[in-house]
Amino acid sequence: MTASEPAGVVELVVPADMDGQRADRVVAVALDISRSAARLAVDSGQVAVDGKAVGPADKLSAGTRLLVTRPPEPSGLVPLDEPLVVRHESATVLVIDKPPGLVVHPGAGHRNDTLANVLIFHYPELAEMGEQYRWGLVHRLDRETSGLLIVARSAAAHTELQAQLKRREISRVYLALVHSLIDPVAGAIEAPIGRDPEHPTRMTLRQGGRYAKTHYRRLAAWEDLSLLEVRLETGRTHQIRVHMSSIGAAIVGDKTYGLRRSKAGNPGRVWLHASSLTFHDPRPQGADAPVAVHSPLPADLVASLQELGQPILGSLPDGAPDASAL
Numbered sequence: 001m002t003a004s005e006p007a008g009v010v011e012l013v014v015p016a017d018m019d020g021q022r023a024d025r026v027v028a029v030a031l032d033i034s035r036s037a038a039r040l041a042v043d044s045g046q047v048a049v050d051g052k053a054v055g056p057a058d059k060l061s062a063g064t065r066l067l068v069t070r071p072p073e074p075s076g077l078v079p080l081d082e083p084l085v086v087r088h089e090s091a092t093v094l095v096i097d098k099p100p101g102l103v104v105h106p107g108a109g110h111r112n113d114t115l116a117n118v119l120i121f122h123y124p125e126l127a128e129m130g131e132q133y134r135w136g137l138v139h140r141l142d143r144e145t146s147g148l149l150i151v152a153r154s155a156a157a158h159t160e161l162q163a164q165l166k167r168r169e170i171s172r173v174y175l176a177l178v179h180s181l182i183d184p185v186a187g188a189i190e191a192p193i194g195r196d197p198e199h200p201t202r203m204t205l206r207q208g209g210r211y212a213k214t215h216y217r218r219l220a221a222w223e224d225l226s227l228l229e230v231r232l233e234t235g236r237t238h239q240i241r242v243h244m245s246s247i248g249a250a251i252v253g254d255k256t257y258g259l260r261r262s263k264a265g266n267p268g269r270v271w272l273h274a275s276s277l278t279f280h281d282p283r284p285q286g287a288d289a290p291v292a293v294h295s296p297l298p299a300d301l302v303a304s305l306q307e308l309g310q311p312i313l314g315s316l317p318d319g320a321p322d323a324s325a326l
Helices: 023-031 035-043 115-122 124-129 131-136 155-166 239-246 299-308
Strands: 009-013 047-049 065-069 085-089 093-098 146-152 171-178 186-190 193-195 203-205 213-221 226-232 272-281 289-294
Touching (some): 023 035, 085 289, 093 272, 093 289, 171 239, 171 299, 186 239, 203 239, 226 239
Antiparallel strands (some): 009 065, 047 065, 085 093, 186 213, 193 203
8 A cells, every 4th residue: 555645625716718517527637637536536525516515427617616625646656767868957956858758747547657757766756746746847748749847856846946837937948840831930829728628638729718828930941841949938738739720830740730641741749849948946045046958859850850851941950950961
């Protein structure tokens, strides 16, 4: 039997983009737990509105206040002996270079094969931070997306780094290959993002969604493809993929929001790489220090650019194959 984090009572407010959703789905999304764990919480009377327990199929209105007795989560994970690329390390923070195909957090269908499992193998002390502090992980990347992630090495550092995210003080820059000859060469997309009511695993642009803004700049282009530098001003689920698709520039390899049968430049996964991070290292003495970290393009994305040949516009960034050799 493993030790468990103590359960606590959490107050939740149903967001506008989940209006009319089932109670178990709202709890699963709000607490970032599996649907089965959320259903168990509802079935056992641990979710209440105005002192009355709700059922898993009850539909909840936006603005409804819930009191949830959070189900206990095991505090330990099974360590996973896999390679870990560390781009930056200090006493308070790590920056990890995540490979494509690796899930970040444990969840439904993925308990012991995630980045969190790999982290606690290499840094056993992170296991003590448990589910509440996400084993140090400050933010996440989609499974197919590669690149940089910040990991806090203490609860205090985790709290401070998440506060930096909310204050938009952490700069996150991505490289993305999209299905469009982007013109003009730079711009911004400002549109709210929420869950698709017809397809709950997808996100979409919708009124009542959460504010989201994405900046982009074209680096290179081929006849009908552009390589972009993308900077997040906010960090919503699938933000880059949804925003780029909304302007007719779906990311190459994106089967959810893009072209399912695209071959040009397709590495067999979403062509999206978290290439740089800038943030303040929360030092124990309180004197934080600025940190800038860069991740080179992984081999599969380099190979896909080599297949495209010489760009007709712009030039390739550092870490991409030398344009003169294409």
